[in-house]
Every structure is written in structure tokens, then in C-alpha cells.
Amino acid sequence: MAEFKLMKGNEAMAEAAILAGCDAYFGYPITPQSEVLEYLAREMPKHNRIVMQAESEVASINMVYGAAGAGFRTMTSSSSPGISLMQEGISYIAGAELPCLIVNVNRAGPGLGTIQPGQGDYFQSVKGGGHGDYKMIVLAPASVQEMADFVYLGFDLADKYRNPVLMLSDGAIGQMMEKVEFKPYTRPVVDKSTWATTGKPKSRGRNYITSLFIQPERMEVHNLKLEEKFKQIRENEVRFEEINTSDAEYLFVAYGLSARICQKAMDIAREKGINIGLLRPITLYPYPYQRLHELASQVKMMLSVELNSGQMVEDVRLGVNGKVPVEFYGRMGGMMPTPEEIVHHLETLIQYHHVN
């Protein structure tokens, strides 16, 4: 029988990092995810692992760069303003093809914003954030269980593709307590000896980690190589969850915390006789465009629900490509919509589209 623990999302993520064999964590305190550094500062030394409170997020992401470049399983976590500071380092990490896990416990912005949950970092996470052509694999947990599970998945995908993986959580999923099971985990064997800087033995040439290719001809070759990798990721790593889509006439599209709220809204709507389903993207990059395109042949309308001013809705529209109306409903500033509020908005939209 499975053994469950009651834990905060941030702590479950920290515990999973230890179980996943994370060699080093570098971080800087910021609400609402300071528990991660606190938990690991207490627990990592017991496992002979490295944990360090850096002088800034700029430093912590570059410590991740150094440790990941030496071939170690490495992670950092922060919240929105801190993740903004890391964008330079993330771009370098992507350019130098270093595997690592970065966790953003999203709070509301812009600027210092507030410490309450938000999903305003969607564009930053999936469309770049830092400079240059790169992509991160972006995983969006919707429960404390997934905050733990996606640590293993995130590390494994990072190693598989030699690419940074971002877990995009939020202040609610990070702070709330739920039951969590730490499932048995076998770490895939990955050979990093061809590139990790561990010291050059006589038997091989030197390894160096860089994102610099000053000749445009070489830079383009490197860009094309990265793009080929992102193509592989798009083809192989799309993950999503569907609930009640088989008979759905309408569809909620929501990730993370919004998806949790939409699940309740879906129950209320179905009691009222509205056949609505939910598609929850688990990977925000790569995005489930294809499945949305298929569902656009089945449903009459989609409603993207987000804790922002309407960011993911642009990707839903890309997938649907004009086949059916794609609407948006969101709250901002750390405010969360109630399920009733969403259903009310849904009913209004159905009526509007029926009349027109």
C-alpha cells in the first residue's frame, strides 16, 4: 500500500530533489518559496549534498551553470522577480546545453507585485525569457503530488536533452498542503564524460562549456543543432491531461492552479447540463497544439482560464487555428476566480455565441 505524507508543495519538491539524487541546490530566499532553501539547508548536508544560499539569484543560476557544467545533477528555485534575474543565466545554460532543473513558484507581477499566486510568467517561461533562440521544457504541476513527481521527470528530461527544464508552479500549489507519495525512482544512466568539465585526462581532448560561437557560420550551425533538439522535444514530450472530453461540447483549457479551479467549475456546469470538458496542458513547452486542433472539430467553444491577462490563450488559438471561438477568462494580482464565477462567465459566453 502506498505511503502518503501530508506536505507543502515546496517541501515535497525539496524532498523529491533529494530522492532524485540532486547533487547541489543553489538558491536565494524569496516568498512564496523560501521553504525550499530552508528544507534543503536542513536536509541536504545529511546526504552529503551541496546546498548554498547565494548572494543573489544571478549568482545562484551561475553556480548551477558551473555545477551542471561539471556534470552534476543541479537545481535552483525562486519566484517571479528572482526568475527574472536568472534569465541571463538561463539563456547561457540553454546555449551551452547544460541539464538542470529550475523551479518558478509564480507570484503576481509585474515588478515586485505581490506574494500571492499568479500565472503571469507564462510568456517568460515558454516564449524565451532570456535572449536568443532557445526553449526550455516547461512542466506545470497542478498538485503537491505533481510538484514531487515533476522533479524526477524534470531532471530526467534535462539529462536526456541536455537542456534546462523549468517547473512552473505557483504560490498556491507551492504553499498548500496535500497528501503526497514519493514513488520509487530509478535514475537513468547518462554518460556526461564527453562534455563535463571534470579535469582533462591524457586519454581525451579538453572539454569546454561555452555558448560563444563568434563566427556566424558556426553560430548558425549551433542554432540549427539546438532547433533540431527542440523539434525532437516537440515530437516526443507533449504531455497533457483530459477530463470529460469524450462527450464535451465545450472545453476549459487551463494549467496548474487554474486547472484545479476549472475542475470544480466543470462539475458545477455539468450539473447545470452544460457538457464541458477540461484539457490541462502538463507541458507548456512543448504545447499540446495537435490535441487542441483535434478537439476543435468536436467542441463549439473553448475557454482558457488563467491567473493573468490572457497569455496561454494565444497558444490555444494557435492550436485551434480559427476553427471555433476561443475565449479567455482570468483574474490577476494574486486574486483567484471562484468556480461559480467561471461558470457564470461560461454561461454568458455560450449565450453570446448561440445568439450570434
Place this chain on the structure above:
Amino acid sequence: MSTEQHILPGPAPVLNLPPCHAEEEYEMVYHKPSTMVDTTMHYCPGCAHSLVHKLIMEVVEELGIQETTIGVAPVGCSVFAYDYMDIDMQEAAHGRACAVATGIKRLMPDKYVFTYQGDGDLAAIGIAETLHAINRGENICIVFMNNAVYGMTSGQMAPTTLPGMHTTTSPDGRDVSYYGAPIKVAELMANLPGAFYVTRQAVNSANAVRRTKKALLNAFKYQPLHKGTCLVEIIGNCPSNWKMTPVEASKFIDEEMLKTFPLGDIKIPAAQDIKMVEPTKQEV
């Protein structure tokens, strides 16, 4: 990553000239360290970087630590340092070398880790990372090249630019009432308890080169003691951006640079802290 060159034309051409004398008639008194990559460098004539690269690689060769040394290159003229040093290296973002080195060293405490940074990299954009790494006493060696200008972007004012010195962004000379005085990095960092050995050297004369070599050798030899950070500041020649000939640049260092940046050890380890350091073969 392969070891191919980024911007370089390749190995220097071999000239098939007949030898003047049979080779066995001579005793080998000087050779390029085996830890250097045999290639042409991109540095300007009279530049200090190529010389200091060689000194570091001589130290790595003499200590026999090629297999256990990891270097961190900066952004600046020496961004291509890994094209010349035949060791594993990482290229850091501008100013972040000490954070990158921290990540490497903390995971591999028994390896030799050094950063190679210019004045813009270390003393402007990266001073926070540098100061905190030294304050933590990271067991790394920081080689700090101070030539008082931004070299790669062609001669802008640096945090170490001398008062009144003309650069492309201080065309009327550095006005200290507007930009402050040059930062004396070695003196500043020596105040931190984490600093184990701090020295300032130059490479504008044969004697200066010998002293710099000795300083670098010590800085590397202290690393296994795990006693703290070693910082070797080196006053570098930058004839191109100083608009001087190499000879004038060497003279400029003696006559102007050293007034602001006096040479010598600023913090030396206590005798009992370094008694375990074994002398190298060459010293014996």
C-alpha cells in the same frame, strides 16, 4: 564539445629552414608548456594576456595538475582563453566567473579551480559575485587582469581607469568627481577574512614576469590547503587601447599605473598555515 578553434587560422606555419647547428649542441633552457594548445593567438602585439596564459599553464605543467584543473574564462578579450589552455574549461557569463567557479569547486573540492577575469568583468559587473566568493573563502584562485580599460569593446572606461586617463567613454579624462576613483581590487578584497593570499603583480619586465609566475605558483599550491581564496591581480599591458607601442605601454605601467596600483603582496598566509606545501620539482 570538440576542441576545434573558434576564430583562429590554425597552427603556426612550420618553416622548413635548415638548422644552423645540430640540436644536440644546445641545452634546452626554455620551452612552451605542454599544457598550452599549439596555435596562433588572437591577442594584440604587446598584450599581457598571452603571457599570463602561458604563466598559468606553466604552473599547471610544473605542478602536474593538468588532469585536475578546471578554468573559468570571462567575457572580455580573454573570452577565448579555452582555445589556448589545454585543460577543461567553462566560459562564464560576463562577471559571473566566481559564481560558476563556486559551483564547480563545491562539487569537486579536490580539483584545482581558477577564474581568469578582466577589470570590467571582475570589478564592475561581477564585483558582487567576486566579493561574496572571496568572503565565503572559496578555495579557488582568481587571476585578475587589470589593464584599466575595457579591451574587447575597444577601450572604454573601466572601474580601474586611472584619474584623468583618456578612454573612449571618458574622452576628457576620468573625472573622479563624476565617476569616483579607480577601485583598488586587491586592497579591497584583502580585507575579507576569506581571502588567504592577495597580491598585485605586473608583467611589463622580465623581473616582473618572474615575480608574477612565483605568485601564481603559490596561489595554486595553496589551493589544496582549503584555507581560502587566492587573488592574484596582474597589471596588464594594453597597447592597442592605450594607443601606445608595446614599449611605451610597459613604460606607462611603471610611470603611471603603479602610482595608483602599487605592486607587492597585500595579504600573505601565516607561516604555520602553509608549512604543508610541498616544493615543486623545479624548486628542488
